[in-house]
Amino acid sequence: MTQKTSNYITKLRNSKLRPTKQRIKICEALFDRSETFHFTIRDLYNLLTNNLVHKISLATVYNTVHAFKNSGYLKQINIDSNNNYFDTNTSHHHHFFDETNNELIDLKNEDIKKIELKKIIPGKKIKSVEVLVKIEPE
Amino acid sequence: MTQKTSNYITKLRNSKLRPTKQRIKICEALFDRSETFHFTIRDLYNLLTNNLVHKISLATVYNTVHAFKNSGYLKQINIDSNNNYFDTNTSHHHHFFDETNNELIDLKNEDIKKIELKKIIPGKKIKSVEVLVKIEPE
DNA sequence: ACCTAATTTATAATCATTCTAAACTGTAAG
DNA sequence: CTTACAGTTTAGAATGATTATAAATTAGGT
Numbered sequence: 530m531t532q533k534t535s536n537y538i539t540k541l542r543n544s545k546l547r548p549t550k551q552r553i554k555i556c557e558a559l560f561d562r563s564e565t566f567h568f569t570i571r572d573l574y575n576l577l578t579n580n581l582v583h584k585i586s587l588a589t590v591y592n593t594v595h596a597f598k599n600s601g602y603l604k605q606i607n608i609d610s611n612n613n614y615f616d617t618n619t620s621h622h623h624h625f626f627d628e629t630n631n632e633l634i635d636l637k638n639e640d641i642k643k644i645e646l647k648k649i650i651p652g653k654k655i656k657s658v659e660v661l662v663k664i665e666p667e
Numbered sequence: 668m669t670q671k672t673s674n675y676i677t678k679l680r681n682s683k684l685r686p687t688k689q690r691i692k693i694c695e696a697l698f699d700r701s702e703t704f705h706f707t708i709r710d711l712y713n714l715l716t717n718n719l720v721h722k723i724s725l726a727t728v729y730n731t732v733h734a735f736k737n738s739g740y741l742k743q744i745n746i747d748s749n750n751n752y753f754d755t756n757t758s759h760h761h762h763f764f765d766e767t768n769n770e771l772i773d774l775k776n777e778d779i780k781k782i783e784l785k786k787i788i789p790g791k792k793i794k795s796v797e798v799l800v801k802i803e804p805e
Numbered sequence: 806a807c808c809t810a811a812t813t814t815a816t817a818a819t820c821a822t823t824c825t826a827a828a829c830t831g832t833a834a835g
Numbered sequence: 836c837t838t839a840c841a842g843t844t845t846a847g848a849a850t851g852a853t854t855a856t857a858a859a860t861t862a863g864g865t
Binding site (some may be wrong): 641644656663 | 763779805
């Protein structure tokens with residue numbers, strides 16, 4: 530077994546999932562990359578079923594992606610109600626979004642000046658601060 | 668005809684919509700308010716059909732809200748894929764979102780220190796910068 | 806190799822949203 | 836004031852994403 534595969538098995542076990550053939554294939558599609566990967570469930574499903582002999586059902590893709598999201602191995606990005614994206618970059622960061630081609634680009638936390646709020650909500654604490662920068666051709 | 672009603676008719680005409688009974692009712696529900704109103708289409712539909720004798724169809728609510736969004740009289744707020752909100756506050760501002768009760772709170776642009784990006788995308792210009800602050804009980 | 810609980814899968818169900826086409830209405834011309 | 840017609844409303848159908856179901860299959864321990 531390769532180092533990569535045993536790494537996937539660890540991720541799966543940490544997500545309370547047994548390492549099955551289908552889930553390993555999903556891990557390969559998601560994590561065997563040099564760049565971060567922004568995708569919709571449909572993107573991932575198409576990628577998996579176009580390239581592989583053994584089909585993986587849509588339900589399994591949904592279940593596995595959501596388990597990884599819940600265990601912190603994937604981040605969900607909220608752009609708008611039409612596009613539900615996930616991100617393999619789980620560090621604290623933000624995004625550019627180009628609506629002309631639905632392209633997402635990471636904006637590293639250090640590439641944005643610290644966000645300072647002058648307003649607080651009594652009885653509430655801040656859970657997260659997300660910035661979305663929409664861009665368009667010049 | 669009241670001042671308010673003629674204001675609604677102006678909004679409708681500017682949105683390329685004829686002022687019909689249904690659309691005036693929708694305007695009253697949306698714009699006859701002292702505070703900004705955050706709502707989903709379903710919220711608005713329930714509000715309209717619970718309180719009024721004459722029913723308004725869901726399709727008309729969708730059509731009218733989207734026309735107002737396109738003409739700039741409403742702003743769409745992207746929280747997550749489950750909740751598609753609209754906002755009667757069309758000024759440049761941001762939001763707090765409390766997931767425990769799905770409550771949205773405005774964060775005025777002057778209540779946040781100017782956001783400065785150290786990264787640019789060649790060939791692209793910035794269209795909008797949206798900040799979403801998720802909060803939770805302390 | 807067996808047992809059992811977890812998993813996969815096709816399919817159905819659900820939910821938000823959009824589409825459709827027939828009935829209705831606002832508007833402007835006569 | 837009436838008419839004509841394009842715009843509007845509406846119920847219901849269609850769509851598309853997501854979730855649920857339940858029967859067949861599989862993983863992991865004994």
